[in-house]
Amino acid sequence: MRKWIRSAKLSYLALLGMVLLAGCEKNNYLVLNPQGPVAQEELRLIIISVILTAIVILPVIAIFVYILVRYRDKPGNKAPYQPEWADSKVLEIIWWGIPVVIIAILGYFTAQTTLNLTKPPVKDVKPMVVQVTSMNWKWMFTYPEKNIATVNYAEIPAGVPVQFILTSDSNINSFWVPQLGGQEYTMPGMSLGLWLQADKTGEYFGSGANFTGKGFAHMQFRVKSVSQADFDKWAADVKKSSPVLTKDGYKKLSAPSLEKELSFSSYPKGLFQDIVNKNGGEYYQHMNNMGDNNAMTSMDTKK
Incomplete structure (x- = not known):
């Protein structure tokens, strides 16, 4: 039995080592490689959750192994046998009390993080807005301040909080850039807000979930996160050299299809709000992104 336990320990340590070493590769485990304040805040919550969970899991595993060894059925085992034992108030307080305390602590940190992420990551920089529409099977990004649009890629300035306003013109999907923050749903007829920010220049993987x-x-x-000067230059180049997205062009784009990366120098006025409304948004105003964000979503209608 001792030999078996020793082998199990070695196997566990080897597996743990492989997992930890694999995390050293920059492109692996994107969630654990935050590149912005939102992702860093969420990673902090993940670490706290792991620690609190380990407080329960590790002792339970240790007790489980101890019971297997101490009370195993073998000749000469001197472990006490108590068939009349029924309960223990002390043990019940421990195995109910500790989880309650852990859940309360985890609930506090979760609520704190959730409230923090409903606001811009930094307060001393003017935020920008990017409207996101998911379709089958592509993503469209519209920039109401620049009146330009892209498909399957987005450029943002580094160090600037970005309010992504999300909707869907097809099925429910989920917008996710792991290194910048957690996912948020895109839903027909609704516009939901998600704050993200990249701390430095770079290119980040995004996907539907x-x-x-x-x-x-x-x-x-x-x-793609670039400097403010490069972002302004990119927007000006798109404005100058890309084709116009017309209503007929959008109708064709929104049909189920695969698309490469595209850029458009302009798009129909009020396009994003029209997408929300045509999928029932006018009947679900109470569920749309309201307040300051609602003003942001309507910016393209004022052009």
């Missing part, structure tokens, strides 16, 4: 038919595996996009 929901099954949406045969092309769902191709619902990936990239988010």
Whole structure:
């Protein structure tokens, strides 16, 4: 039995070592490689959750192994046998009390993090708005301040909080850029807000996180973070050299299909709000992104 326990320990340590070493590769475990304040805040919550969970799991595993060894059925085992033993108030307080305390602590940190993420990550920088529409099987990004649009990629300035306003013109999907923050749903007829920010320049992987038919595996996009000067130059180049997205062009784009990366120098006035409304948004105003964010979503209607 001792030999078996020793082998189990070695196997566990080897497995743990492989997992930890694999995390050293920069491109692996994107969630554990935050590149912005939102993702860093969420990683902190993940670490706290793991620690609190380990407080329960590790002792339970240790007690389980101890019981297997101490009370195993073998000749000469001197472990006490108490068939009339029924309960222990002390043990019941421990195995109910500790989880209650852990859940209360985890609930506090979860609520704190959730409230923090409903506001811009930094307060001393003017935020920008990017409207996101998920379709089968592509992503469209519209920039109301620049009146330009892109498909399957987005550029944002580094160090600037970005309010992504999300909706869907097809199935429910999930917008996710792991290194910048957690996912948020895109839903027909609704506009939901998600604050993200990249601390430095770079390119970040983005993807849908929901099954949406045969092309769902191709619902990936990239988010490129550049300096403010490069962002302004990129927007000006798109404005100057890209084609116009017309209503007929959008109708064709929104049909189920796979698309490469595209750019448009302008798009129809009020396009984003029209997408929300045509999917029932005018009947679900109480569920749309309201307050300051609602003003943001309507910016393109004022152009």
